[in-house]
Amino acid sequence: MVSELSDIAGATASPAQGGAAPRDEAAQHRPADHDPAAALRRKWRSRLYRWDVKGSPYAFVSPFFLFFVAFGLFPLIYTGWSSFYRVELTNLDAREFVGFHNYTRLFQDEFFWNALRNTFTIGVISTVPQLLMALGLAHLLNYRLRGSTFFRVAMLVPYATSVAAAALVFTLMFGTDYGMINWALGHLGFGHTDWRAGTWSSQIAVSSIVIWRWTGYNTLIYLAAMQAVPSDLYESAALDGASRWQQFRHVTVPMLRPTILFTIVVSTIGATQLFGEPYLFGGTGGEKGGSAHQFQTLGLYLYEQGWTNYHLGRASAIAWTMFLLLLLIAAVNGLAARWLRKSQ
Amino acid sequence: MGTTTKSHRHRSRRTAAVALAAVAALGASLLAGCSSDSGNTSSPGSSGGKGKTTITVGTFGVFGYKQAGLYDEYEKAHPNITIKENVIERNDTYYPQLLTHLAAGSGLSDIQAIEVGNINEVVTTQAAKFEDLSKASGVDKSNFLPWKWAQATTADNKTVALGTDIGPMAICYRTDLFKKAGLPTDRTKVGALWAGDWSKYIAAGKTYKKSAPTGTTFMDSAAGLYQAVSNSYSERYYDSSGNVVYKTSPSVKTAWNLAMEASTSGLTGKLKLFDKAWDQAFANGKFASLPCPSWMLGYIQEKSGDSGKGKWDVAAAPKPANWGGSFIGVPSAGKNKAEAVKLAAWLTAPEQQAKVFAKQASFPSAPGAYDLPAVKDAKHAYFNNAPIGEIFASAAKSIPTLVIGPKDQQIYTAITDVGILQVEQQGKTPAQGWAAAVKEINNALDQ
The missing domain is CATH 1.10.3720.10 (MetI-like)
Structure with a gap:
């Protein structure tokens, strides 16, 4: 469990670097390839594999987080925002900021x-x-x-x-x-x-x-x-x-x-x-x-x-x-x- | 929880399995219980198959359109239309949902019902979100009681909803209890006891009390009396320019004082309206009379049951007044506006209102219906064949035009469910009850 967690933690780091990482690695492999088509296929396969390994865990846990964001986090934040306004259910458009x-x-x-x-x-x-x-x-x-x-x-x-x-x-x-x-x-x-x-x-x-x-x-x-x-x-x-x-x-x-x-x-x-x-x-x-x-x-x-x-x-x-x-x-x-x- | 598996006992695995199965089964039944609720809110405004247009009608409680066969009749006359009704049982759940749907501009039915307690708020704050029905074809302003039409019309003459029913009031009373207490039982004589003055109704109650059958009271609650009296004026909680005036308005003062007199003289059963104990008191014949709008007859019949059949009767109220009633409007965000307007106009026409009355005793807001045989000759078998068409129609014709305001419902609830109930059920003095109601209203109105 611990190692998996650290994998996920590691995976979170790379997208944060702006998606540049895969391109760099691909560049390293390029000189070794002779058949461009096969190389391209191989490159794609390994890229897909890597995405699968890195991405799948997110896909598996995402339903919970999507639901949590939609039905937990968003209402929480929206409620917090509304609490600073005078707002009536009968007229939601007429909000008035009232601070605390x-x-x-x-x-x-x-x-x-x-x-x-x-x-x-x-x-x-x-x-x-x-x-x-x-x-x-x-x-x-x-x-x-x-x-x-x-x-x-x-x-x-x-x-x-x-x-x-x-x-x-x-x-x-x-x-x-x-x-x-x-x-x-x-x-x-x-x-x-x-x-x-x-x-x-x-x-x-x-x-x-x-x-x-x-x-x-x-x-x-x-x-x-x-x-x-x-x-x-x-x-x-x-x-x-x-x-x-x-x-x-x-x-x-x-x-x-x-x-x-x-x-x-x-x-x-x-x-x-x-x-x-x-x-x-x-x-x-x-x-x-x-x-x-x-x-x-x-x-x-x-x-x-x-x-x-x-x-x-x-x-x-x-x-x-x-x-x-x-x-x-x-x-x-x-x-x-x-x-x-x-x-x- | 995971620690259960550590148990070494032989049966533990089976135990766990059985327990899990039980939990799963119960969980499933709970989910099923939840999902059955969602039937109320299914796909509003969707179009049916085969080129048919489905018009959805959102109502609360029982409007009686389906029961009176009006949907079937309309579908037969218009083969390309199917009508679907989305019913929510209580208005206090229905109305907030309507407001959120209006704000979101989605989830609305093509036709939406609005209760009289909310109509002013809808007219003043939501008018832009409804179609103007005043000039729609098939709608005839002269068909409706003028005050009913005015309640759903904005200052710039936009009519956001059409009147369905109104709630003219009478007094329902039990002839068996009246007889035992030495009061007349004939409905004209009973009506004459208190004609023209609510305080005579209380005087009759004092007569009743002198030789009341044991365990019974003259009326059910002070709250019902309060509602009846306060509604027989033209000004109640708001004045005509929209100011909150309940503290000084003569109607509230008179109604409150009469309700307090009834309560402190022991004439009331100290019940809360529409509460379980109220229902039980109907079933057990615990009180002899109550102010009853026309739509309440069905309720009384249901709660009193077979044992009350032929014992109830209906007499004219001291003063004509209205309690309740509804409207239907067409939201502008609906999908089938044109068809919905036609249906709304048809449903509220005098002929259809008369049919609903025949089935449901919801009294028409279209005076044209009063002369139709379905209304004029209507008698109620459960209530000793009382000529309810005649009684309620004569009340309806002289109902005062009551000024209503956006927060009528909150003010009314604070006075009855806080002020009056504290006096009736918690032994507070009338002054304490009034103070609590005022505090409650201040809190409810403060944004």
Whole structure:
């Protein structure tokens, strides 16, 4: 792999020199040839061969990069450019440059801060229980079980369910008058909760959809990592008299550290971009995230500004702020990882 | 993930294979799920084979043209034309897409529908991108209600779209609940209860409440009442010169106060319109009445189901008002403009509007249709055979010419979904609800 990479790296260098290289090499060969036609053919063949060797890897990887440029990089840059303008979806031609105004206004925008706060709290109450449960479930699945394949596939089913289906079912379950959860709570003697109207209740409801969908996915990742832990570690721990719990705490968890960090990073990114679950939980006009925006995440606020109020410039600025936030989070995670490695 | 393969256990390979197969199958079904959505947006404006011209019609929700057999009829009369409809379910997804297509000048259908909440914005900002239909052959201005025609016409007399339906309002009520609460059930007597004054509607609600069947309320929501009252004026969120005046406009103030009175007196079911809980309340007969524009009858029938058959009836509203309705226009970037204009003119002619009404209860914006038997004699079996043609036509004739503005929809949503809902569902005071709505509107209007 390493040598291939350096080949590619070498190949990148020559086109940068302006396509002069092949011509020079051809010139060196010319005096040795006697039959001009055969020489020409040979020259072409070797040229084609060289192009093939140098060019093919690019051709093979190009689909991804072409798609990335079209659907990843271009929107990113275009959004960044738009964020410096006052531009309305209703009149895209009338742009007006406003500098950093779309960013600075976010500091005074209470709707933005509310969305940021909601994104954070929903992120915490969905990610923390989710990862803890995933760890526990992975530990259980790591035992020799009857029908372990069934359980593993079952774990992945929620992940493969579409957000829309999951959110619709959960919205029905959290219904005020006819919801299953209120019905069950009613049997336990609790009054009816209007889940969507309250701040905490709505955020818990949204988080429960996220937890339901993603716990299995993380479980399988943990399970994969657990199966890579050498069994002699457990054996020696057992010989030293460690209980199951101690084995879990002092062997499994430390061995899983990189994986745990990975799932935290992925879950954090997912939580920052949370959109579908609260949007669908909100019902009609779900982008408001409730009448007091009590479960409006940054993703929903972006959508509301862009596609309900048609302020594309403001929406772009929110999008880029989210992107910068994610970079910040990634940096913090990187630092944490480095610190963990050092402390080991 | 690659570490799974390190497992030495016997079954692991099969496990992995099964898991992979399961994931692949589910993944495939997800992709299939996605791709079925894209049926909405297939090749607009393309020409069909065999020299036929395909006219595409982009709509949201159910316009009823296909259901009323109008496309078939037109294709039969014009053998070289085929018509294809691209439907998007909800206008809040449809309209932003229309705007982006207009800006790009591609992806447009030959005919595009526009909802009344967006028509002013289209007229003020997108008029250059639509064909002028005022002078097109087959279009007769006198066929349309003057206010409907004016809503889709620019200051320099360019008509960008033709009116399809309007939403004259009545009050739909449940005779069984009215009877139990000691109110009259006959539709003329019911209409007389509150004729001419919305506050009499609330007074009737207070009478209802005194002996209301348990678990029911007089009306569904304060938001529906707010919408009905505010629309029965000629000025609402904008004045005629385009200034935002909702803070001082008498219609908004009256409507807000009445809605708040209804809500704080316990006359409303505190529901959000078009929400799941609203649907469930229809099915379970939880409220006795609601202001209903003509197009809502189908919705009520669907959600109330068989158990509500014969229990609903329709009475005249206190004041005539319009709620909803649409237009169709021909984008200039379309491929078959000439044919599309002809089709649009034909679809909005009184005869065709009457046919749509007979099928879909979308009320015609062409008064010429009101005297056609399909409208004049129309009765609705589900609603106790109420003479809906007569009720809605008499409302339609005296609907005030309402000034509409570009951001009507955002202002309306902020007042109902933020202001009113905070009072109804979160226990805020009316003053707090109003303050929240104003803040919301300021944020929505600020570019």
